[in-house]
Amino acid sequence: MAEENIEKTSSEGDFFTVEGKLTEFHMAATNVNLLDEIESSFVEKNLAGGVAALINGMPGALANAAMLSFYDGEDMYNFAGMVNGKVVCGVFRDADKIKDGDIVKLVVTQRNDVLYVHSLLRIDDSLLLMPLNTYCGKRAFFWSCMKFARNMILFMWIMAFAAFFSYVDISVEKKEYLIVACGIIFLAPLVFWFPFEYWSFRTMRDYSICATEIFAAHGFPRPSDFDMRMGATLFKNQSHGFIGYSCELALKKHRLKYNIQSS
Numbered sequence: 630m631a632e633e634n635i636e637k638t639s640s641e642g643d644f645f646t647v648e649g650k651l652t653e654f655h656m657a658a659t660n661v662n663l664l665d666e667i668e669s670s671f672v673e674k675n676l677a678g679g680v681a682a683l684i685n686g687m688p689g690a691l692a693n694a695a696m697l698s699f700y701d702g703e704d705m706y707n708f709a710g711m712v713n714g715k716v717v718c719g720v721f722r723d724a725d726k727i728k729d730g731d732i733v734k735l736v737v738t739q740r741n742d743v744l745y746v747h748s749l750l751r752i753d754d755s756l757l758l759m760p761l762n763t764y765c766g767k768r769a770f771f772w773s774c775m776k777f778a779r780n781m782i783l784f785m786w787i788m789a790f791a792a793f794f795s796y797v798d799i800s801v802e803k804k805e806y807l808i809v810a811c812g813i814i815f816l817a818p819l820v821f822w823f824p825f826e827y828w829s830f831r832t833m834r835d836y837s838i839c840a841t842e843i844f845a846a847h848g849f850p851r852p853s854d855f856d857m858r859m860g861a862t863l864f865k866n867q868s869h870g871f872i873g874y875s876c877e878l879a880l881k882k883h884r885l886k887y888n889i890q891s892s
Contacts, residue, residue: 644846647712647735647744648752654710654729705761712744719746721758723873726866727751736846748843755877756864757857762833763840765856770837771830773856778826782818789814849880850889859883 706724710717717735727733727749736748749758765773793814799807844852860879863870884891 643738644736644747644842645738646846647715647717647737648733649713651710651712651717651727651731651733652729654708654727654731656706656708656724656727658706715744716742717744717746719749720760721749722761723756723758723871726756726864726871726873727758734847736843747839748847750847750876754864755875757860757874757876757879759840759843759857759874760836763836763843764858765837766841766844766851766853767834767837768853769856770834770840774826774830775823778822781822785818785822786814789818847876850884851887854887855879855883859886 705720705722707720708718708724708727710729712733712735717737732752734750734752735744735746737744737746739745747760750756764770790811793810797807797810840855840857841853844855849855857874857876857879859882860875860877861872862875862878864873864875883889
């Protein structure tokens with residue numbers, strides 16, 4: 630269980646971790662609505678002393694330091710709160726699943742007076758939140774692309790050869806034509822899918838580099854090989870539950886896959 634006042638630094642770039650209780654939590658689909666919600670919430674509260682000064686400074690700090698990093702999209706949620714007396718904010722698809730009072734471990738960067746959250750791990754149920762399109766480390770992403778290319782090639786071979794031998798009477802066709810046709814069917818998927826998926830990897834690898842640094846800040850073993858999608862599971866909440874990523878489950882499968890002993 631994380632203590633409420635722990636701060637750890639990481640050597641991975643500017644990322645460092647903060648652990649503690651999330652308070653003054655606010656969440657909205659757009660940054661404008663988020664600021665309005667925070668300000669209206671503070672008006673309703675009767676705060677005094679240093680706590681009031683600190684909390685009342687949240688909207689201004691967010692507007693000055695973090696709003697440019699926020700995303701106004703239908704499927705994403707902007708959030709802000711306080712951990713260990715510091716203003717934190719971020720954007721996650723499942724930020725609406727977080728609650729005020731959760732004990733969390735955050736991977737953050739400093740942006741003026743605000744800590745911008747790149748990853749959130751809820752200690753209670755091991756729910757792991759990551760940025761959009763950031764699921765696995767660099768090496769894991771490369772092999773994921775190559776495995777997808779392999780699967781698509783096998784699928785196209787099966788379908789193409791099945792169709793070819795179903796509609797072509799090989800007993801009457803010239804042998805040379807059959808060899809050429811089979812060669813085209815064999816080579817075309819190879820020529821297309823491996824270069825295409827390598828291009829996809831080169832195009833999207835910045836996400837995987839970011840994920841590697843975040844996983845390293847979390848302290849995960851072999852962060853470049855880590856894939857949080859291995860931890861996909863059903864989380865229960867007040868409604869019917871939701872599909873999320875369990876850090877504990879993903880780490881368990883990760884250690885089994887690479888024969889890593891638990892520390």
